[in-house]
Amino acid sequence: MARDDRIARAKAASREARAPTPAKRGPLLARTRNLKMARSAHAYVRGSTVKFYDWLEARPSSLPSGPPVWICGDCHLGNLGPLASATGDVDIQIRDLDQTVVGNPAHDLIRLGLSLACAARGSDLPGVITAQMMEAMVDGYEDALAGDFEAEASHPPMIGAVVREAERRTWKHLAADRLRGAQPVIPIGRRFWPITRTERDEIEAICASDPVRALVTSLKSRSKKDDIRMLDAAYWVKGCSSLGRLRFAVLLEVAGGGDAPGICFLDIKEAIKAAAPRDRDAAMPRDNAERVVAGALALSPHLGQRMASGRLLDKAVFVRELMPQDMKLEIVGLAPAQAMDAARALAGVVGHAHGRQMDGAARKAWIADLSRNRSGALDAPSWLWSSVVDLVAVHEAAYLEHCRRYALGLGQD
Incomplete structure (x- = not known):
């Protein structure tokens, strides 16, 4: 046996010996999860789906009852990205459906809005850009609902570049x-x-x-x-x-x-x-x-x-x-124009996913519902904006407390 092969096998054996037994997985997985959630406010949002719905249910304002369709249920940025079909076609779709149910499409909009707002804060964008992202998000969602569901998707340059990268990927x-x-x-x-x-x-x-x-x-x-x-x-x-x-x-x-x-x-x-x-x-x-x-x-x-x-x-x-073309869409370091483009395009992906399940009358009624409750100062439904604002504040406080409890003095992996 060649010396390099012996060294590689010895290292592999050492790693396997240090790996936890099934009985010890639980505590290590919990610690890993807590440290992942402590990396950023956006990471905390991704890991707190159950709390998101607890907080949403506790809010006093009521949400519109959109047409019941399959929703993602956990519609944050990390759950959107390039996916390959069985025949090799690649497009941006929802890539994690653990929380999917037949429910209210408004829940996906709020979860996506919260995720976009946290991404904007992580990119150090001013608050006015977050408000404009909510407007762009609703525009993209409504356009998708009213659009051609058979037409080839068109993506802004930043997201189109990710699709092209995915298309070039192979098993290697x-x-x-x-x-x-x-x-x-x-x-x-x-x-x-x-x-x-x-x-x-x-x-x-x-x-x-x-x-x-x-x-x-x-x-x-x-x-x-x-x-x-x-x-x-x-x-x-x-x-x-x-x-x-x-x-x-x-x-x-x-x-x-x-x-x-x-x-x-x-x-x-x-x-x-x-x-x-x-x-x-x-x-x-x-x-x-x-x-x-x-x-x-x-x-x-x-x-x-x-x-x-x-x-x-x-x-x-x-x-x-898993296919080589399956990728997570990383939205970091956004410039204002990119933030608007990303919000519009990704909301369009969600709009297509929802709209494909509705007939024409249901889509028209849902678009009309989304057009209500808009103020002159913001071209987005007031229930969406107020939900995102409240949830950003609640998540920020919960995130800091999470860091104090689980990451202080431990460092981050």
């Missing part, structure tokens, strides 16, 4: 991001932890199930008769508000016919009850994983086509195959 980029190399091995360490024999057996079982087999063979022109073999699996330390739930990264090999073997990177994630309030009369799957998949198909077809539901360790989980 995904491997470099997730695996630190092109070899189909998951590196045990800070991001990936070892799993138990029981976990491995159950992961192999779900990967052999009909829904997951249909999922992985439906992409990239694979055949349903192809052989599927699990190469590696690990517990995945990923996300923020979801840290603490079951999450596994899995590498599969799909081989058949005369084609070279293909590698699939699967993300298996536990689905829990949504914090977002649902419409009381809505028909939704009772199983939380089936709910997430149904919401994804309605809101983000590119993602929904690449998902399946199942059970693992007696918990509802959903499975998706």
